[in-house]
Amino acid sequence: xxxxxxxxxxxxxxxxxxxxxxxGQPLYDLAQALLRAGSPDSTLNDADRELIAAFVSKQNxxxxxxxxxxxxxxxxxxxxxxxxxxxxDDVDTAPISAKLKALLAIAGHVxxxxxxxxxxxxxxxxxxxASEGDIHDTVLIAASFCMxxxxxxxxxxxxxxxxxxxEAMGERMGTVGYQxxxxxA
Amino acid sequence: MPHIELPAGLPGIRGPMAFxxxxxxxxxxxxxxxxxxxxxxxxxxxxxxxRELIATYVSSRNDCFFCQTIHxxxxxxxxGDDDWSLVKSVKSDPEQANISSKLKALLVIAGSVxxxxKYVTPEQxxxxxxxxATDHDIHDTVLIAAAFCMxxxxxxxxxxxxxxxxxxxxxxxxxxxxxxxxxxxxYMPPKLR
Numbered sequence: 001x002x003x004x005x006x007x008x009x010x011x012x013x014x015x016x017x018x019x020x021x022x023x024g025q026p027l028y029d030l031a032q033a034l035l036r037a038g039s040p041d042s043t044l045n046d047a048d049r050e051l052i053a054a055f056v057s058k059q060n061x062x063x064x065x066x067x068x069x070x071x072x073x074x075x076x077x078x079x080x081x082x083x084x085x086x087x088x089d090d091v092d093t094a095p096i097s098a099k100l101k102a103l104l105a106i107a108g109h110v111x112x113x114x115x116x117x118x119x120x121x122x123x124x125x126x127x128x129x130a131s132e133g134d135i136h137d138t139v140l141i142a143a144s145f146c147m148x149x150x151x152x153x154x155x156x157x158x159x160x161x162x163x164x165x166x167e168a169m170g171e172r173m174g175t176v177g178y179q180x181x182x183x184x185a
Numbered sequence: 186m187p188h189i190e191l192p193a194g195l196p197g198i199r200g201p202m203a204f205x206x207x208x209x210x211x212x213x214x215x216x217x218x219x220x221x222x223x224x225x226x227x228x229x230x231x232x233x234x235x236r237e238l239i240a241t242y243v244s245s246r247n248d249c250f251f252c253q254t255i256h257x258x259x260x261x262x263x264x265g266d267d268d269w270s271l272v273k274s275v276k277s278d279p280e281q282a283n284i285s286s287k288l289k290a291l292l293v294i295a296g297s298v299x300x301x302x303k304y305v306t307p308e309q310x311x312x313x314x315x316x317x318a319t320d321h322d323i324h325d326t327v328l329i330a331a332a333f334c335m336x337x338x339x340x341x342x343x344x345x346x347x348x349x350x351x352x353x354x355x356x357x358x359x360x361x362x363x364x365x366x367x368x369x370x371x372y373m374p375p376k377l378r
Contacts, residue, residue, distance in 0.1 A: 003310045003327075004320040016324075022222070023328060026214035033207045060301065106342075114342035115248065122188045132189045136205055136343070139188075143338035150331035153302025154294075155324065 003155050011158050011165070012064035013148060017180060024180055027148070031178040034141050039133025047076035048100055049141060051087055052107050056142045058088055059111045062149035064159040071170025099128035103138040110142035188344050196353070197251030198336060200345050213366045216336070219329050221365055230322045234263030235288055238275050239295050239329045245276040246299045249337035251347035258358035287316040291326040298330035
């Protein structure tokens with residue numbers, strides 16, 4: 001049960017942004033800017049960005065965010081959708097680029113302790129072709145999911161268990177993006 | 186040295202914000218609502234100074250020098266803590282600090298959020314409620330703590346530069362209290378620039 005009174009049956013962060021739209025707006029604007037636009041020189045596509053979000057959410061053990069962003073990533077990778085679960089299962093053996101693996105390593109360090117992002121980790125990502133914007137966006141995606149995950153778990157929001165619920169969310173996230181739900185007056 | 190090429194001379198989060206204005210806007214909007222605008226709402230049980238203390242406490246637990254110093258300076262400015270002794274005591278031992286029992290209970294929740302959202306227990310929430318915390322106070326405490334787990338990581342994950350001179354933070358704190366968290370830079374007083 002959530003720690004504060006939220007709309008019944010509304011899952012995860014959706015229940016929170018409906019409760020407080022004035023903080024919900026910048027939270028969704030940030031997700032839209034990071035997961036759908038990104039830095040001008042970035043080489044990451046939307047599916048890659050969603051995968052970084054799902055990866056960090058998995059490390060934080062926030063099932064709602066992991067499942068919904070994994071679903072969005074699967075939807076966006078389309079016929080390559082299997083890479084999402086392969087990556088979440090084992091980054092080392094997953095059929096993704098060496099560049100994305102190097103960026104996921106940086107994301108993992110940001111999640112655990114951002115002070116441990118070393119020059120070597122960043123140099124390794126550059127060697128594999130990561131741009132300045134890729135490194136910036138990876139660090140901020142990982143950092144922001146350390147916020148979203150804590151927000152969702154810290155207030156004990158409702159987490160659906162039916163995979164079909166996440167598939168529908170993933171499609172909405174992949175098509176509509178991050179727009180604040182309309183709140184009935 | 187920062188991990189990516191940032192505009193020179195901008196302290197802490199201001200460097201990456203200048204690098205990426207599209208994300209800087211919602212990042213500034215969020216901190217303004219949480220630390221400033223929400224304090225003015227009729228249902229708010231937390232002042233701007235108390236909100237800054239929560240931000241400072243979490244940043245201290247994340248060992249982020251820049252964030253704990255600037256938000257500590259802003260908290261001290263709001264709370265009349267000229268020698269920064271109150272902020273120091275909140276960072277080192279909030280239970281013994283000269284703050285309300287409600288704020289102490291909310292700082293326990295913030296400390297749990299800093300470790301991970303699942304560390305917040307129903308008992309911690311009950312204690313805060315017994316001390317007078319409302320849903321709004323609990324919500325804002327959790328989101329302030331969560332947001333600083335982001336800001337701190339953004340600042341440290343890119344290895345940004347932070348000035349050491351406390352006067353710069355005092356100067357900036359006065360400007361923040363006056364103008365809020367904006368894109369403009371009020372860090373460097375003309376004589377120190």
